[in-house]
Amino acid sequence: MAEIMVLGGGIAGISAAWYARNAGSKAVIFEAKDRWGGLLDHFTVDGFRFDNAVHFAFSSNEEYRKVLELTDHFTHKPEPYNYEQGRWLKHPVQNNLYPLPAEDKVKAIKSFIERPEQTEDPNYREWLGQQFGEVIAGRFPARYTEKYWTVPAERLSTHWIGNRLYRPTLDEVLFGAMTDRTPLTYYLQEMFYPKQGGFRSFLNPLVDGLDIRTGKKAVRIDPLRRSIDFSDGSVEYFEHLVSSIPLPELAEMTEGTPKAVKEAAATLWATSVALVSLGFNCPQAGDYLWFYIYDHDIRPARVHAPYRKSPDNVPAGFSSLQFEIYFSRYSPLKKTPEELTEHVIEAVGRMGLASPADISVRDCRVLPYANVVFDRGMTARRDFVLEHMRGLGILPVGRFGLWDYLWSDQSFLSGKSVESLPGVI
Ligand SMILES: Cc1cc2nc3c(=O)[nH]c(=O)nc-3n(C[C@H](O)[C@H](O)[C@H](O)COP(=O)(O)OP(=O)(O)OC[C@H]3O[C@@H](n4cnc5c(N)ncnc54)[C@H](O)[C@@H]3O)c2cc1C
Structure with missing residues (x-):
């Protein structure tokens, strides 16, 4: 029996297992995908690396900053722009x-x-x-x-x-x-990004020596038997359960969840994001590290330049951009990935970012969970669900486990709550 079972191998689950191990407890992470990292992971297309939307690391927390210091990184000044x-x-x-x-x-x-x-x-x-x-x-x-x-x-x-x-x-x-001689008033003064290996490299020092089992998607939790069924047919038993999986899914898959809790959980919703990622066979695409787009006839809301985060993200002499297009149950995505990509390529030309003829790599993929939405009354409904889950002895952590608008440092710090589990410290 694993002493602590952690669902989800993003930064929150990894942090929970890391803090547990540091306190002398045994923890095992079960991750649905075939790689750990969650939103902090990346994908590579023909030598171009694109993060799963995440941009930079930053924190005022000393403990997290010490973790970041373990990885050789660039320090960027946040100077975003707006297009209108x-x-x-x-x-x-x-x-x-x-x-x-x-x-x-x-x-x-x-x-x-x-x-x-x-x-x-x-x-x-x-x-x-x-x-x-x-x-x-x-x-x-x-x-x-x-x-x-x-x-x-x-x-x-x-x-x-x-x-x-x-x-x-x-x-x-x-x-x-x-005048345009205005001072920097962004809410951060500096942001960090690994020199090599994408954002995920910041997690390497944490995962070293952890027991992470990938390809293990939890589908049913029995809080009385203290067991979890996985989609591959296997069953695991736990003493303590930490969950970083989306709270509405946790409520749905947990045996015996009362109707009122399930109904409250069903009202919680998040945006999804379609990422259109482009690689260019020219050394510069756009002038900025990132920018926001206000016009509604251009679908993406925000654009980042992975090659400016680190040149290691592109083949030498090339450049790249990633466009974020948000959608949700209230504003469905009405275009196919091909149509979205064509739309973005047209916008690249219209906004003067680069010549569409220089595009050598294109990719469009959807992340189902991007930002949890704070519609009116959400926090009360969420807290009701969280209280029930905690009452069953399940410890929720992370951006979707706690159903909060957490940056990666806050998701990391949420994992520290394993120290509150009986017998861990
Ligand atoms: C567009 C965007 C931009 C962002 N930019 C920044 C930024 O610049 N800086 C910053 O600090 N933060 C940023 N964030 C926030 C940051 O990405 C999150 O705070 C952090 O990655 C959340 O980590 P997590 O472990 O809580 O969740 P996740 O990374 O989502 O991890 C949860 C894990 O659980 C797994 N899982 C789900 N269901 C199951 C199941 N049934 N069984 C087993 N495993 C399961 C998932 O596969 C996933 O790996 C951004 C987020 C978004 C969406």
């Missing part, structure tokens, strides 16, 4: 309006000055208007929300925002409207 109607604006737009026509700037600044008072518990759309004024809110973040979160901002709560959206002073808005 043929213009490139520094990020964040609210204090970088400089490239806009003068009439638009005047309207935006007036509306910033006249923005409404903050109210108690606003929805995300109201919150945006209260922070930035109606003109900036409506033209930029609210439109982006429909692409990234796949629903209108009115449907979202504000629980997930944290420090992600910069709230400028009037002076900063004015300054950024008059």
Whole structure:
């Protein structure tokens, strides 16, 4: 019997097993796919490496930073851009309006000055208007929300925002409207990426010596017998169970889950992302490490340049871009992978990123779980499900296990909660 059984071999599951082992306990990871890494894994097409959407590592947590230090890495300065109607604006737009026509700037600044008072518990759309004024809110973040979160901002709560959206002073808005000599106001000052092997390399020091069994997809959990059935017909028994698999799936596959818990779990939903990844046989594609697209006639919301993260991600002298197209149960993907790829290639030319004739590699694939969505009331429904699972002795961890908007460092730190299991420390 494994002392601790961990479902899912992403960073949260790996971290749980790592902390358990460091505390002298035995842990075994069961991962559905044939490789560990989850969202932090990558795929390679004809010598071009593309991460599974993940971009950079960063953290203020000392413990996680020590793990990152074990891998030789580049340090990048976060200087993203925004594309709207043929213009490139520094990020964040609210204090970088400089490239806009003068009439638009005047309207935006007036509306910033006249923005409404903050109210108690606003929805995300109201919150945006209260922070930035109606003109900036409506033209930029609210439109982006429909692409990234796949629903209108009115449907979202504000629980997930944290420090992600910069709230400028009037002076900063004015300054950024008059000049492009604005300071970096992104919520991070530096970001890290391995020199070799893609983001996943950061996990190598953690997996060393861990017992990870791949190709093991859990399909049924019996909390009374303390057993798990896997899709290959095998059965394992556990003393403690840690789960990083999506919470709604955990509730569905656990024997005896009450109807009310199953119903609450069924209301939890996440966006999915279609990744269109392109390799170019020219040394430069686009000018930026990453950027956001506001126009709705260009489907991707965000674009990253893997070759700028590390030249090890491309054959020498080549370049690459990865486009993120979000969809969900409320905004289904209506195009085939071929149609999406053709659409992105047309956008590459239209946005002046590179010549479509230079494309040598193309790939389109879907990640079913991207971002958990904070629609209004979600946290209460999620907590109800989590409480039930914890009551059964199951310890949820990770972005989808805890059903939270966690960066990789937070997913890593969630694994540390194994130390709370009886007998682990
Ligand atoms: C588009 C995008 C961009 C991001 N960019 C960044 C970034 O720049 N920086 C950053 O720090 N974070 C970023 N993140 C967040 C980061 O990717 C996550 O926080 C982290 O990877 C989550 O790790 P996890 O282990 O919780 O989940 P996952 O990586 O999803 O791992 C869960 C694992 O469980 C496995 N599994 C699922 N079901 C079963 C089953 N039934 N049985 C067994 N195994 C199963 C899955 O195959 C998977 O391997 C980004 C996320 C997205 C979606």
